[in-house]
Amino acid sequence: MSSGVLYYLSGLAILLGINVIAIWGLDLQFGLAGINNFAFVVFQASGAYAAALLALKPASAYGSFETYIGGWNLPFPLPLVGAAAVGGLVAVPIGLVAVRRLRGDYQAMAMLVLSLIATGFAEAQTGLVNGPTGLALIPRPFAGAFHLSPLGEQWVFLGLTAVCCAVAWWVARGISRSPLGRLLRAVRDSESAVSALGRDPQALRMTALVVGGALAGLSGGLLVEYVNAWGPASWLYPETFLFFTALVVGGRGNLAGGALGALLVPIGIVEGTRYLPSFGYPGLIDSLDWVVIGLVMLVFLWFRPLGLFPERKRVVRFGDAPARRGAPVAMSARRAETP
Amino acid sequence: MSARAVPAATARDDPGGAAGGPLLEVEGLAVHFGGVQAVSDATFTVRSGTITGLIGPNGAGKSTVINLVSGRTRPSRGAVRFAGVDLTGRPTHEIARAGLVRTFQHANVFARLTVLENLLVGASPWRGERLVQAIWRKSSWRGAEAELAGRAYALLQRFGLEGLANEYAGALSGGQKRLVEVMRALMASPRMLLLDEPMAGVNPSLAMSIADRLEELRDEGVTMLMVEHELRLVERLCDPVVVMARGRVLAEGSMEELQRNKDVLDAYLGGDGA
Numbered sequence: 001m002s003s004g005v006l007y008y009l010s011g012l013a014i015l016l017g018i019n020v021i022a023i024w025g026l027d028l029q030f031g032l033a034g035i036n037n038f039a040f041v042v043f044q045a046s047g048a049y050a051a052a053l054l055a056l057k058p059a060s061a062y063g064s065f066e067t068y069i070g071g072w073n074l075p076f077p078l079p080l081v082g083a084a085a086v087g088g089l090v091a092v093p094i095g096l097v098a099v100r101r102l103r104g105d106y107q108a109m110a111m112l113v114l115s116l117i118a119t120g121f122a123e124a125q126t127g128l129v130n131g132p133t134g135l136a137l138i139p140r141p142f143a144g145a146f147h148l149s150p151l152g153e154q155w156v157f158l159g160l161t162a163v164c165c166a167v168a169w170w171v172a173r174g175i176s177r178s179p180l181g182r183l184l185r186a187v188r189d190s191e192s193a194v195s196a197l198g199r200d201p202q203a204l205r206m207t208a209l210v211v212g213g214a215l216a217g218l219s220g221g222l223l224v225e226y227v228n229a230w231g232p233a234s235w236l237y238p239e240t241f242l243f244f245t246a247l248v249v250g251g252r253g254n255l256a257g258g259a260l261g262a263l264l265v266p267i268g269i270v271e272g273t274r275y276l277p278s279f280g281y282p283g284l285i286d287s288l289d290w291v292v293i294g295l296v297m298l299v300f301l302w303f304r305p306l307g308l309f310p311e312r313k314r315v316v317r318f319g320d321a322p323a324r325r326g327a328p329v330a331m332s333a334r335r336a337e338t339p
Numbered sequence: 340m341s342a343r344a345v346p347a348a349t350a351r352d353d354p355g356g357a358a359g360g361p362l363l364e365v366e367g368l369a370v371h372f373g374g375v376q377a378v379s380d381a382t383f384t385v386r387s388g389t390i391t392g393l394i395g396p397n398g399a400g401k402s403t404v405i406n407l408v409s410g411r412t413r414p415s416r417g418a419v420r421f422a423g424v425d426l427t428g429r430p431t432h433e434i435a436r437a438g439l440v441r442t443f444q445h446a447n448v449f450a451r452l453t454v455l456e457n458l459l460v461g462a463s464p465w466r467g468e469r470l471v472q473a474i475w476r477k478s479s480w481r482g483a484e485a486e487l488a489g490r491a492y493a494l495l496q497r498f499g500l501e502g503l504a505n506e507y508a509g510a511l512s513g514g515q516k517r518l519v520e521v522m523r524a525l526m527a528s529p530r531m532l533l534l535d536e537p538m539a540g541v542n543p544s545l546a547m548s549i550a551d552r553l554e555e556l557r558d559e560g561v562t563m564l565m566v567e568h569e570l571r572l573v574e575r576l577c578d579p580v581v582v583m584a585r586g587r588v589l590a591e592g593s594m595e596e597l598q599r600n601k602d603v604l605d606a607y608l609g610g611d612g613a
C-alpha cells in the first residue's frame with residue numbers, strides 16, 4: 001500500500017477511536033441512565049477547548065494573531081487529563097439545570113437550548129477562545145519529538161488513541177457490569193421505584209452524566225490534538241445527533257453496539273462520502289450526509305429500534321434441582337444471547 | 340448520595356420498642372393540590388407486627404396518604420414518625436433507608452431488567468454501587484453479589500416465580516409484576532411495607548396466594564400498611580383497619596367493629612354491611 005493510502009486509513013482509524021470514546025460516553029448517559037442529553041457535543045467541545053488551552057503556548061508566542069485565555073503549554077498527557085476533567089465538571093451545572101428537575105421531552109429541549117446557548121457564548125466572547133474564528137495551531141503531543149515522518153507521527157497518535165479507547169472501555173465496561181450499572185438501568189426504567197428502594201436517583205443520574213461527560217471530554221481532547229484546530233463551527237448542535245444516530249444504529253446499552261455505530265455513522269457515512277466524486281454544487285454532498293443520517297435514524301427507530309446489537313439480557317444461571325433450594329449452581333455473569 | 344443518613348430500623352434491631360408498640364405514627368397530615376384539599380386531617384398509628392388496612396371510597400385520600408408517608412408528596416401540615424424518628428418531608432430514598440419501603444398502585448417494575456435483577460436492585464447491603472467500587476474494586480462486591488443472588492432466588496422459589504428469574508420484568512402479567520414489586524421490597528429487609536393496592540387487577544387465585552405470603556411475612560415480623568378495595572381480603576388480612584373519607588380519618592378498629600359504626604356505614608359501606 002502506498003503511504004498516502006496508509007496515511008488516510010490510519011487517519012480514519014484515529015477518528016474511529018475518538019468517536020468510539022465519545023459514543024461510549026453517550027451510552028453511559030443515554031443508553032444506560034436514560035438521560036436525553038441533546039447537549040452532548042458541548043461536553044466534547046469543553047474537553048477540546050480545555051486540551052487546546054492547556055497545550056497551546058501563550059497567544060503572544062504566535063504573534064497574538066488569536067486571542068484566548070490560558071496557553072499553559074503543558075506536556076502530554078496533561079492536556080488530555082484536563083480535557084476529561086473539564087468534560088466531567090461541565091456535567092455538574094448542566095446536570096443541575098436539566099437533569100435534577102426535568103424529564104423526557106422537556107429535558108431534551110432544555111439540553112438542546114443549552115447547546116445553542118453554549119455555541120452562541122463561545123462565538124460572542126472573542127477574548128475567551130478566539131470567538132467565531134476558533135483556535136488554531138494546537139500542537140500534537142510528541143510533535144517532532146522522535147523525528148518521525150508524517151506517517152510515523154500518525155501511527156504514534158493512533159497508538160495514543162488506542163490507549164485512550166482501552167481506558168474508556170475499562171471504565172464503561174466496569175460500570176455497565178457492576179451493581180452501579182444495574183441501578184442506572186433501573187433509573188432509566190423507573191425513577192420512583194429506585195427512590196422507593198432507598199437509592200437517590202438524582203445522584204445516580206449525575207454520576208452517569210459526569211462519567212459520560214469525562215469520556216466525551218477525553219474524546220474532544222484527542223480530536224483537537226489530532227485536527228489541531230477547534231472553533232464554534234466544529235461543535236454545532238447537529239453533531240449531537242450524529243452521536244445519537246450512531247448509538248441508535250449500533251445499539252444502546254452495550255459497548256459493541258456503540259463501537260459498531262461509530263464505525264457505521266461518523267466514519268462510514270460522514271468520512272466515507274468525503275472522497276466521492278463530486279457532483280452538483282459545492283457542499284451538496286455534505287448536506288446530503290445530514291439527510292442520509294436523518295433517514296438512517298428514522299429507519300432504525302421504525303424498524304430496528306434497539307439497533308444492530310441490542311442490549312443483551314443479563315442471565316444468571318441457577319441449578320434447577322429443587323433439592324438444592326436457593327443454592328446458585330454455576331452462577332456467572334455470563335450473558336445469554338439476545339432474545 | 341445524601342450524607343444525612345436516617346438511622347435504619349430493621350426487623351432485627353428494634354428501636355421502636357417491643358412488638359405491638361407504635362411503629363408508624365401519622366399525625367394531622369394534610370395536603371392540598373391547588374384548591375383541592377386531598378387530605379385534610381389524617382391521624383392514625385400502625386402498631387408493629389400488624390397488617391393495618393387503609394380503606395375508604397374512591398377519592399378518600401388513601402393513596403395520597405401513602406405518598407405523604409413515603410415522601411413522594413410533601414405534606415403542608417402534620418408529622419410522620421417512624422420508629423420514633425421524625426421523617427416528615429424527607430425524600431423518598433431517605434425514608435426507604437430508614438426501613439419504610441413502599442410499593443405502587445400501578446405496577447412499577449424495571450421493565451428492561453430481568454426479574455432477578457429487579458430483586459437485586461432492591462437488595463441491601465449495597466455493594467458495588469459506588470463508582471470506585473464498580474470500576475476499581477470489583478472484589479469488594481463480587482462475593483456479596485453471589486450471596487444476594489442466592490437470597491433473591493430463594494425468595495423467588497418461595498413466591499413460586501423461580502422459573503421467571505431470567506425473564507424481562509416487562510414481559511410478566513400484571514399480577515406477577517405485583518409479586519415482583521413485593522419481593523423487590525422484601526430484598527431491602529424493610530421494617531415496614533407500605534402496600535398500595537397490592538392485589539388490584541390480580542386474578543382471585545393469585546390474590547389469595549399473595550395474601551398467604553403477606554400473612555407469613557407478618558408472622559415473621561414485617562409490619563404493613565395496606566390500601567385495599569377488596570373488603571373480603573381486608574377482613575381476612577387486616578387488623579386494625581383505618582377508614583378514610585373525604586381526606587380525613589373517620590374511624591379505626593377491627594372490621595367487625597367498623598361494620599357496626601354508623602359513620603362508616605353511612606360514608607362507605609353503604610349500610611348493607613357488605
